[in-house]
Amino acid sequence: MNAIEVRGLTKSYGKQVVLDSIDLDVAEGTVLALLGPNGAGKTTAIHILSTLISADSGQVLVGGHDVARDPNAVRGLIGLTGQVSAVDGQFTGEENLRLMADLEHLGKQQGRRRVRELLERFDLVDAADKPAMTYSGGMRRRLDLAMTLVGEPRIIFLDEPTTGLDPRSRRVMWDIVRDLVADGVTILLTTQYLEEADRLANRIALLDHGRVVALGTPAELKRLVPGGSVRLEFGDTEQLERAASVIGDGAVRDDDALSLEVPSDGSVHNLRRLIERLDSSAVEVEGLSVQAADLDDVFLSLTGSTSREHVEQEVPAR
Amino acid sequence: MTAYAISDSSTMLRRSLRRMRRYPSLTFFTAALPVVLLLVFVYVFGGTMGAGLGGPSIGANGRDAYLAYLVPGILLLTIVGAATGTAISVAMDMTAGIVARFRTMSIARGSVLAGHIVGSIIQISLAIALVLVVAVVIGYRPGGGPASWIAAAGLLVLTAIATSSLSVALGLATDSVETASNTPMILTLLLFLSSAFVPTASMPDPLRWFAEHQPFTPIVETLRALLAGTPVGDNGVVAVTWCVVISVAGYLWARRLYERVPVRVGA
Numbered sequence: 087m088n089a090i091e092v093r094g095l096t097k098s099y100g101k102q103v104v105l106d107s108i109d110l111d112v113a114e115g116t117v118l119a120l121l122g123p124n125g126a127g128k129t130t131a132i133h134i135l136s137t138l139i140s141a142d143s144g145q146v147l148v149g150g151h152d153v154a155r156d157p158n159a160v161r162g163l164i165g166l167t168g169q170v171s172a173v174d175g176q177f178t179g180e181e182n183l184r185l186m187a188d189l190e191h192l193g194k195q196q197g198r199r200r201v202r203e204l205l206e207r208f209d210l211v212d213a214a215d216k217p218a219m220t221y222s223g224g225m226r227r228r229l230d231l232a233m234t235l236v237g238e239p240r241i242i243f244l245d246e247p248t249t250g251l252d253p254r255s256r257r258v259m260w261d262i263v264r265d266l267v268a269d270g271v272t273i274l275l276t277t278q279y280l281e282e283a284d285r286l287a288n289r290i291a292l293l294d295h296g297r298v299v300a301l302g303t304p305a306e307l308k309r310l311v312p313g314g315s316v317r318l319e320f321g322d323t324e325q326l327e328r329a330a331s332v333i334g335d336g337a338v339r340d341d342d343a344l345s346l347e348v349p350s351d352g353s354v355h356n357l358r359r360l361i362e363r364l365d366s367s368a369v370e371v372e373g374l375s376v377q378a379a380d381l382d383d384v385f386l387s388l389t390g391s392t393s394r395e396h397v398e399q400e401v402p403a404r
Numbered sequence: 405m406t407a408y409a410i411s412d413s414s415t416m417l418r419r420s421l422r423r424m425r426r427y428p429s430l431t432f433f434t435a436a437l438p439v440v441l442l443l444v445f446v447y448v449f450g451g452t453m454g455a456g457l458g459g460p461s462i463g464a465n466g467r468d469a470y471l472a473y474l475v476p477g478i479l480l481l482t483i484v485g486a487a488t489g490t491a492i493s494v495a496m497d498m499t500a501g502i503v504a505r506f507r508t509m510s511i512a513r514g515s516v517l518a519g520h521i522v523g524s525i526i527q528i529s530l531a532i533a534l535v536l537v538v539a540v541v542i543g544y545r546p547g548g549g550p551a552s553w554i555a556a557a558g559l560l561v562l563t564a565i566a567t568s569s570l571s572v573a574l575g576l577a578t579d580s581v582e583t584a585s586n587t588p589m590i591l592t593l594l595l596f597l598s599s600a601f602v603p604t605a606s607m608p609d610p611l612r613w614f615a616e617h618q619p620f621t622p623i624v625e626t627l628r629a630l631l632a633g634t635p636v637g638d639n640g641v642v643a644v645t646w647c648v649v650i651s652v653a654g655y656l657w658a659r660r661l662y663e664r665v666p667v668r669v670g671a
Contacts, residue, residue, distance in 0.1 A: 136508045161510040172501035176423055188415040189511050191408060233505070 088147075089114045089241050089272035090135065095144035097130055097296075104130045106296040107144065112274055112289075117267055119283035120276040122293035123389055128276035129169065131293070132245045135274065136166040149241055165239035167231050169246050175219030179210050179229050182218055186236035204232040208262070224255030231262060242266065244275040248282060260286060280382055294389040307384045316350040316360060319343070319373035329369045333360075350376070409512040416519025423493075424527055430489055435531035438482040439538050445478075445601065446471050446542065457603065468543060475539050475546075476627040477600030480620065482531050483564050484595050487571035487588040490524040494575025495584030517572055517658050524568040525561065532560060548633025556630040562647040563623055567591060569654030576661035600624045619646035 090112040097105040105127045112118040120128045133139045135146055137157040145152065151159040166172075173182050183204055187197030205211045208228040213221060218229060227247065234242060244263070248256040263286055267273060277283055283290045284304045292300040292307065300307055320326040326344050330337060338347040350356050357376070364371060424431055445453070446467060454466020457473060497503050497520075506516055536544075546553065571588050578584040597611065598604075598620035604612045615621055622642040629636045 138504060138507055158510055161508055164508060166505065166508045168501050168504055170501035170504065172505035174419075174500070174502050176426065177419075181422070185415065185419060188418075189412060189506075189509055191411065237509070 087114050088112060089149060090118075090274060091145075091147040092131075092135070093145045095131070095134065095146060096142050097127075097134060097139075098142060104296050105134075105141075108293075108296075108298055110291055110298070110301075112272055114272050115267065115270045116288040117263070117273045117275065117286050119287035119290045120274065120293055121278070121280065121283045121290050121385070122276075123278065125295075126293040126389075127296040128293055129245055132166070132168075132243050132274070132276060136164055136243050137161055138166075163239060164241045164243065165234035165237065166243045167227075167234045167245065167247060169249065171226050171230055173218045173221075173226060173229050173233060176217060178215050178217055179221070179225075180205065180214040182229060182233055183236060186233045190237040192236070200236060204235060208232045209258075224251050224258065227251060227255065227259065228262075231259070235266075239271070241272045242274075244273060246276055246278065248277070248279065256282075280385055292385065292388055299388045300384065310384055310388070314350060314377045316348045316357065317373075317375045317377060318346045318348065318364075318371050320345070321370060321372050325370050328367060329364060329371070332363055332367045332369060409515065412512040412515035413518040413522070416515045417522045418519075420493075420519050420523025421526065424523065431527050431530050434486045434489055434527060435482065435534040437485055438478050438531070438535050441481065442474065442478045442535065442539060443542070445474050450474075453602065456606065471539070471542065471544050472632065473628070474601065475536075475544050476624050476631055477595070478535060478539070479532055479560060479627065480563065480595055480600055480624055481592070482535050483528050483560065483567050484588070484591045486524060486528045486531060486564075487567045487574075487591055488585060489527070490520060490568055490571040491575035491578070491584045491588050492581060494520050494572050495578055495581045498576060499581065513662070514659060517655070517662060520572050520575075521565070521568045521655070524571070525564045528564040528568070529561070546631040546633075548630060552630045552633055556627055559623065559627055559630065559643060559647075562644065562651075566647045566650035566654065569651050569658060571654075573654050573658035573661060576658055594618060595620050595624075598624055619643075619650065622646060 088111045090110065092108055092110040095105055095108040095110075096103070108127075108131065110118065120131060122128050130139070134141050135148060135153065137153050137160050140154060146154070148160045149163040151163070153160050173179075174185070177185070180201060183201040184197065187201055190197075192200060205214050208231070210225065210229060210232065213225060218226060221229065231244075231247070247263070248259050251259065260282070263273060263275070273286075275282075275286065287304065289301065289303055290307055291298050300310060302310075318329060320329060321344070323341070323344065326339070326341070326346065329346055330339055333346065333348055336349050339345075340347070348360060350360065361371075450467040450470045452466070454468070454470035454473075457466070457469055497516075503516060546556075548556075570591075574587045575584045578587060598615050598618060600620060604615045604621065607615055622639040623646065625639040626636050626643040629639070
């Protein structure tokens with residue numbers, strides 16, 4: 087069963103189309119990463135799915151409930167950790183969690199137990215009595231997610247959960263996400279980091295200019311672009327010239343670095359043939375390295391480099 | 405809307421009150437400005453102002469007469485001044501991500517606003533008590549009896565509900581905390597253009613017409629009559645009507661804005 091089903095989701099602000107007929111399915115207990123450059127529409131999608139803003143058209147079912155017709159039923163199932171920290175900086179970590187427990191109507195005993203449990207799980211016990219505004223970025227983000235988890239949501243939206251975090255905090259967040267998935271929680275996260283999508287997501291939807299330009303498992307996406315390449319380095323321009331003429335079209339030549347990048351699937355067979363061809367023409371190769379395809383290649387070839395210039399816009403929802 | 409409207413609202417109110425307890429300076433400053441103005445008006449302007457009040461009740465000491473005249477106006481100034489604080493704290497709340505979180509939770513929709521409004525009313529009540537203590541210390545003695553004092557307190561609370569609802573809406577309507585701190589100034593200005601500090605009879609005709617038809621004049625006149633123990637007349641009904649209309653309109657406006665307020669992504 088799908089925890090999230092999106093059909094023909096469209097949203098524009100004035101003439102600017104932010105989401106252009108998006109279709110998505112997220113199976114229960116899996117992670118879908120919405121990957122895309124700034125301004126691709128990731129945050130807008132999350133905001134619509136979490137009932138914060140309404141769509142222009144299309145159907146969105148979250149946990150089987152229509153977000154437009156029954157937003158309250160959806161709200162009972164979901165948790166959102168947005169890009170903007172949703173903790174109250176003037177209150178302590180514990181007070182923030184207690185506030186959530188009260189709003190989830192957990193009752194005194196159960197609420198207290200749940201708050202304790204989350205403080206321990208998110209390594210916030212020592213900071214529990216300090217105002218959240220004194221927290222570091224990583225602590226704040228952990229508190230933020232802990233608050234989202236007070237009500238034990240079955241479907242969680244994470245909008246760029248690790249943006250701005252140091253590598254260690256990022257890993258802690260990743261572990262938390264993995265634990266949640268192990269408990270059967272469904273997660274839809276957005277990220278600009280290919281590595282993050284690669285590591286966490288069962289499936290990735292690549293979003294660009296409001297459209298899903300690719301959808302599949304990380305491995306499937308990597309297969310979408312012509313494999314990896316072999317990078318050849320030469321001692322002088324003459325050798326580079328000769329190699330370029332032997333290999334012909336398809337190679338990318340860099341005169342400054344005296345290098346040649348040749349498309350290759352990285353197989354031994356393919357490499358041997360390449361070296362044989364170079365040998366038979368007496369080309370001297372100084373260095374050789376094999377580069378496998380990664381999501382970077384997919385990202386860059388499918389989203390177009392110009393879109394990186396776009397700045398994520400503040401959403402004028404009036 | 406949900407079965408938890410009361411409990412959610414009281415959770416939000418506890419949040420407002422906890423903030424108030426943690427930052428008592430906010431309540432203190434809400435009371436401090438009216439107290440300063442009370443002292444300035446009484447001791448700097450009081451002698452002259454009292455002489456200008458006219459009427460048989462003015463004896464040898466104009467200053468005491470003006471103090472009696474002024475206190476209801478200062479109490480309203482306290483309420484109006486608190487509106488700024490409320491608008492700012494609402495605007496700050498909206499800029500912070502926590503309200504976006506509230507809106508994705510299954511909680512009573514009006515509870516966030518109710519928490520702000522009721523919190524503001526409690527803060528105003530504390531500030532008014534402080535102002536009254538100072539007024540009594542410098543010689544203010546209200547007339548009338550307990551019944552009319554209770555009626556006066558009721559009117560103050562009604563007025564506080566009206567300005568709090570309105571200032572929550574103003575806080576939501578602005579797109580920055582800076583603007584939120586300015587818009588409620590209109591209320592303060594409106595109060596100065598009423599009979600709060602001087603009788604409307606002393607104003608030029610157009611201004612006088614305006615002063616007599618705006619909400620604060622009937623409110624301040626009713627309050628003054630209740631605190632002096634004199635007949636309230638028609639002003640009472642007009643004052644209560646204004647309060648109810650502003651409260652309802654302010655709350656409905658706030659609810660509407662709350663549903664539509666933009667999600668601030670980059671804040």
